[in-house]
Amino acid sequence: MTAPMNTLDFTTHTVPLEGVAKISAKSVNLWYGEKQALYNINLEVAKNQVTALIGPSGCGKSTFLRTLNRMNDTIPSCRVQGDIRLDGDDIYAPDLDVVHLRARVGMVFQKPNPFPKSIFDNVAYGPRLHGLAESKDHLEHIVKASLERAGLWKEVSDRLPQPGTGLSGGQQQRLCIARAIAVSPEVILMDEPCSALDPIATAKIEELIDELRENFTIAIVTHSMQQAARVSQRTAFFHLGVLVENGPTEGVFTNPVDKRTQDYVTGRFG
Numbered sequence: 001m002t003a004p005m006n007t008l009d010f011t012t013h014t015v016p017l018e019g020v021a022k023i024s025a026k027s028v029n030l031w032y033g034e035k036q037a038l039y040n041i042n043l044e045v046a047k048n049q050v051t052a053l054i055g056p057s058g059c060g061k062s063t064f065l066r067t068l069n070r071m072n073d074t075i076p077s078c079r080v081q082g083d084i085r086l087d088g089d090d091i092y093a094p095d096l097d098v099v100h101l102r103a104r105v106g107m108v109f110q111k112p113n114p115f116p117k118s119i120f121d122n123v124a125y126g127p128r129l130h131g132l133a134e135s136k137d138h139l140e141h142i143v144k145a146s147l148e149r150a151g152l153w154k155e156v157s158d159r160l161p162q163p164g165t166g167l168s169g170g171q172q173q174r175l176c177i178a179r180a181i182a183v184s185p186e187v188i189l190m191d192e193p194c195s196a197l198d199p200i201a202t203a204k205i206e207e208l209i210d211e212l213r214e215n216f217t218i219a220i221v222t223h224s225m226q227q228a229a230r231v232s233q234r235t236a237f238f239h240l241g242v243l244v245e246n247g248p249t250e251g252v253f254t255n256p257v258d259k260r261t262q263d264y265v266t267g268r269f270g
């Protein structure tokens with residue numbers, strides 16, 4: 001039976017993970033002030049895979065992404081309930097060091113946001129903050145390796161002292177990915193990382209995402225169903241703050257179980 005109009009349907013259809021869960025979210029509810037934005041979300045993020053979070057504008061996908069490294073803590077009206085574990089560690093435990101958590105779970109934002117510093121210092125910032133480099137040589141090695149992994153080294157190796165803000169939009173986004181990688185995170189959260197980029201820069205980032213999953217676990221919010229289909233192994237479809245469907249990407253797109261997912265993937269709304 002379908003839910004009557006204007007009544008939230010809380011049903012979630014989940015195809016269980018085949019691999020290992022890196023992050024496990026259970027019964028997550030979230031409010032901004034009086035307004036509830038997430039309802040009883042249960043979602044596992046598979047290790048060394050890309051999980052795409054999709055859904056119409058305002059459905060809560062960015063909000064959910066931000067619960068995974070407690071970025072919502074910076075919003076005073078925001079209240080989170082539930083249980084979120086990273087390799088079994090409760091990330092909302094009262095004694096948890098949030099700075100350490102955000103080193104384990106890095107983030108790349110919609111608009112490339114390099115610091116107003118040199119290319120080198122952008123990447124060196126995190127390792128310096130967390131005391132990860134034993135010497136100047138070691139720091140240079142980390143910066144080079146991070147830029148290489150982000151596919152940017154060849155383009156910037158001769159201009160490391162120049163400002164990061166002087167790079168093209170696509171290069172800036174790869175610089176932000178290098179900055180995230182430099183602290184050796186376990187998970188990288190990406191919130192519409194290509195929405196400010198042209199198709200060529202987007203294609204480069206998508207290729208990079210595919211390479212990165214070998215070493216990292218990735219969760220990506222995207223408005224583009226094509227992008228979700230190209231880069232992810234699992235997809236979670238959100239609607240009105242509810243996780244409607246969650247499973248292998250191909251199944252969600254070609255054989256969705258729920259009518260709300262069917263309507264979204266066939267372009268009937270959103």
Ligand SMILES: Nc1ncnc2c1ncn2[C@@H]1O[C@H](COP(=O)(O)OP(=O)(O)OP(=O)(O)O)[C@@H](O)[C@H]1O
Nearest residue numbers: 032037055056057058059060061062063064075077
């Ligand atoms: N800082 C905030 N304060 C109050 N309400 C917020 C805040 N951020 C988001 N919301 C509300 O929470 C709901 C979910 O928003 P969210 O940004 O997570 O959705 P989204 O699916 O990522 O949307 P979009 O695709 O447009 O970015 C929306 O109703 C939004 O208005």
